[in-house]
Amino acid sequence: MTSSVTSSLAPTGSPVRAGRGPFTKAGAWRSGRYVLPLAVILLLLSIAAAVTVGSADLPVDSVLRAVGTHLGLPVRPLPPLPDSIVWDLRLPRVLLAALVGAGLAVCGAVLQALTRNPLADPFLLGVSSGASTGAVAVLVLGIQLGSGPIDLTTGAFAGSVAAFGAVLLLAGRRAGEPTRIVFAGVAVSQLFSAVTSLIVISDAQTQDTRSVTFWLLGSLTAASWPAVALSAAVAGVGLVVCWANATALDAFAFGADTARSLGFSPGRTRLLLFGVTALVAATLVAASGAIGFVGLTVPHAVRFVIGSRHRALLPTCAVVGAIFLIWADTAARTVFSPQELPVGVLTALLGVPMFALVMRRRAGTS
Numbered sequence: 001m002t003s004s005v006t007s008s009l010a011p012t013g014s015p016v017r018a019g020r021g022p023f024t025k026a027g028a029w030r031s032g033r034y035v036l037p038l039a040v041i042l043l044l045l046s047i048a049a050a051v052t053v054g055s056a057d058l059p060v061d062s063v064l065r066a067v068g069t070h071l072g073l074p075v076r077p078l079p080p081l082p083d084s085i086v087w088d089l090r091l092p093r094v095l096l097a098a099l100v101g102a103g104l105a106v107c108g109a110v111l112q113a114l115t116r117n118p119l120a121d122p123f124l125l126g127v128s129s130g131a132s133t134g135a136v137a138v139l140v141l142g143i144q145l146g147s148g149p150i151d152l153t154t155g156a157f158a159g160s161v162a163a164f165g166a167v168l169l170l171a172g173r174r175a176g177e178p179t180r181i182v183f184a185g186v187a188v189s190q191l192f193s194a195v196t197s198l199i200v201i202s203d204a205q206t207q208d209t210r211s212v213t214f215w216l217l218g219s220l221t222a223a224s225w226p227a228v229a230l231s232a233a234v235a236g237v238g239l240v241v242c243w244a245n246a247t248a249l250d251a252f253a254f255g256a257d258t259a260r261s262l263g264f265s266p267g268r269t270r271l272l273l274f275g276v277t278a279l280v281a282a283t284l285v286a287a288s289g290a291i292g293f294v295g296l297t298v299p300h301a302v303r304f305v306i307g308s309r310h311r312a313l314l315p316t317c318a319v320v321g322a323i324f325l326i327w328a329d330t331a332a333r334t335v336f337s338p339q340e341l342p343v344g345v346l347t348a349l350l351g352v353p354m355f356a357l358v359m360r361r362r363a364g365t366s
Contacts, residue, residue: 035306039319043098046323050094050330051086055337058082067091093223096231097329097343098322100220100288101298103235105321106314107277108295109302110242113249113310114270115178121295122281125185125274126163128292129192131285134159136196136212152215153227153286160282163188164275177267181274218291218344220329227287238280239318245273246310253308291344293351294321300354 051063066086068075077083107122115124123129138155170184171177200212242249248269251259256266285291298321299313306312325343328350332343 036312036316036319039316039323043319043323043326046326047094047098050097050326051090053330053334054085054090055334056082056085058086062086063091092225092228093220093329094326095228096223096287097220097325099228099231099235100284100291101294101321101323101325101328102318103231103238103280103284103321104291104294105298105302105317105324106235106239106242107281109299109310109313109317110249110273110277111295112299113252114273115182116253116255117178117182118300119296120182121292122277123189123285123290123292123295124182125278125281126167126188126192127160127278127282128285128290129189129196130159130161130163130166131156131282132159132216132290133192133196133199134162134286135215135289136199139212139215140199152222156286157282159192160278160285163192164278164282166191167278178270181270214342215289216344217342218289218347219342220288221340223287231284231287234283235280238276239314241276242273243311243314245269246314249273249310250308289342289344291325291347293347293354294325297347297351297354298324 048060048063052058052060062078062082063086065075066078066083069077069083070087078086104122108120111120111122111124112118114120134155134157135152137159138152166188167181167184170187171181196216248259248264251262251264252266252270259266259269281295299317302313302317302320306316325347328346329343332341332346335341
């Protein structure tokens, strides 16, 4: 029944072109045969290449030897310095960039389907503003938990959870309704942004202000293996949950009534997916700062190539998002070396034109 409905309808505001529509068999066929496998190969090559690039370039052979040594393989070990560069600095950073890019892209695709808003992104639910407030409180005020200070990641995650809790509280019993939770997210984002500005203005020293600004624009300089492990676990579970609800997301593209007629519970499903995307985004923002536009631009680019069936769209968004952020971060740390740009600056430079393109396409179909 689901296939018969989805093959005869198109989501509101989504033009269907011959052979390129969001629910055509050709789109799903291409995604299964070509796009996703090629993207996975490109992702693996991107990881290997990005680890070799930096202020001191390293050959691929050195990277493989360093990784093999730490995995217990019978390879000739590297000297301590290049080994530390690969294993302690570059590889965790590249892997964290891949995880953050993948998670934000998937969250963006899910939220765009849930809200039927092509401009939705993972920060719609207030988690970015909450994370910013938590991080600023740690950096500027030196907030402590028990006998010692808490780290920036913990503070950012706590702020994200507090913000999403405020969104649910403000939305009330109708939190499963897209319009209500979006309005609540906007209100909470403004509130936490105001608190962040107040903290910075009232208490920050010059160095604190510089650190806060760098983090707010997105940075992967604090990447570590524990951050990689936590991000992988949360993003992995989140992707599985979202992918398991791919058919429901397809149905939501046609509205709540259609989803209900196909046997889905719009309120419960939306609340579940809102919660999952908020948790994933909170974890990733806590590890990387507020990296914008990944969740907005990547889903639209992938939809343009393979269509809108979420069973293919979500994993492809994950892989493309990972590639996108790996190279954005590589450029951020190498273009002006030894100075480093916040990676959010580069994603914004790429994302703003895409934002304008989406607005133009939407105006043309209205």
